Amino acid sequence: MKIAPFGVEQWMNEYETRCTHNLAETCVESLTVAQLLDLAGHGDSLLRQLLPLKLTYGAIEGSDRLRSAVAALYDRQAAGNVMIAHGAVGANHLVHLTLVEPGDRVVSVLPTYQQHYSIPESIGADVRLLRLREENAWLPDLEELAALVDGGAKLVAINNPNNPTGSLMDRAFLEQVVRICDHAGAWLLCDEVYRGIDQADPGTTVSVADLYERGISTGSMSKAFSLAGLRLGWVVGPTLLIHELSVHRDYNTISVGMVDDLLASVALESAPAILDRNRALTRANLATLSDWVEAQPQISWVKPQGGTTALLRHDMPMTSRQLCVRLIEETGVMLTPGSAMSMEGYLRIGYANNPAVLADGLPLLGGFLDNA
Known part of the structure; x- marks a missing residue:
């Protein structure tokens, strides 16, 4: 490939x-x-959890504690809707590998994280770019999106807040995107690694996974949570999709590190x-x-x-x-x-x-x- x-x-x-x-x-x-433990109010108590930890593969799909902590970041999700991955880069990769087949139409915004158009292109998908423009405040043109998915698209890929522009689709805008995707029967993948650090209160925008039955949200500990060194991310979506993703995940992930799992759990339990x-x-x-x-x-x-x-x-x-x-x-x-x-x-x-x-x-x- x-x-x-x-x-x-x-x-x-x-x-x-x-x-x-x-x-x-x-x-x-x-x-x-040390800063993480201070923010989490753990002090030195983490050692009591860490020192007896046996460094096996651990829970293959991620610990129940971690998946529950991820689910708590969303409005309508449970641990069964969460799959743990090696960073959002691993999460996004698994979504594209699982859903996209040669000939499928994939619509991706541009600019965005390059995974979202280069991976489907490498699979042999019919990739169509929705170019964001300054005059639209770097937000997608909804009429252009509707035209690009007309006749059937397998997947639409966006990210919110956007990298690199910092544009932000609010709930009302995302609901319009969802309606367009639903009409086309398309999955909607939203890379949400920057979710939670909006410039205006309340500071966190609604997630696509909470808005749409075919909505998929990816996130990680790297950007908004300041813990890139954990190399830990996730996919949130329907349980049937999570099962399909797990089939592919067995070939390239097995499990994340147990220390990473523990530290991510501590961090997400203190997300506010x-x-x-x-x-x-x-x-x-x-x-x-x-x-x-x-x-x-x-x-x-x-x-x-x-x-x-x-x-x-x-x-x-x-x-x-x-x-x-x-x-x-x-x-x-x-x-x-x-x-x-x-x-x-x-x-x-x-x-x-x-x-x-x-x-x-x-x-x-x-x-x-x-x-x-």
Whole structure:
């Protein structure tokens, strides 16, 4: 099976260890184990759970404790609607491998995480892209979506909040998407790894899995929960789909690590505390970034409504990759070129890391743009 190179991941692999100011980061400032235990109110008591833990495969589908904690993030789900995976990247992969066959029509928004169009394309699907546009605040055009699924689509893939634009579909908008998918008989996959850190209260948007009988939601500990090092994610959907996913999962996952399972359970049982911390951080950082953008004549944007990233339009006389390479080499500041996500003319910036990184990196970026 041939598959297109993963543009963003290849960029990260090439340059992430060479920068001094990482403004390409997409995870909210990562927690230490000590910080996690403090937020969860565990103190040293976790050792009493951890030390006697026998490091077997553990529960193949994920512990009951973990799946129940994931289900609690949703309005209408139970542990039987949850499958644990190796990160959201593993969860998304399993959904596409399970549902998509050669010749199936798959509709994916663009820009988005590249999995959602390159994996179906590699399977031999008829992939149709719904291009998001600035003039629509980076939200899908619903008439275009209806036209793309007309005549039958197997799967529609979206992500909410969107990566890289930070656009956010609220409940009313998602309900319109659901009606279109239902009319076409399509599954609706929503990559929700940034769910829970919206810019406006209550801070968490409704999940597709709670809105639609063929709705599938994927999530992870990486972005909104600041624990990318656990490499743990999940799929939430109908129980029959979970069973079908598990058949494929046996071939590439077996189980997640037991320590990861335990730490994720601790974190999700204290989800409100972690999300409160991360909303405060992302909202303050976005305010800092907004002030900077407003002072930059070479940059324009649609201000994000959620997530951890923004898409910046630039008018510099060079490609986005040329700009980003020069930026790292001359200042140590790292962004992600739009070309890595099929969005030439744009730059992706992350605003969810340590505030000091943003405070130090933005003046260097501004100086580079002034003098380039």
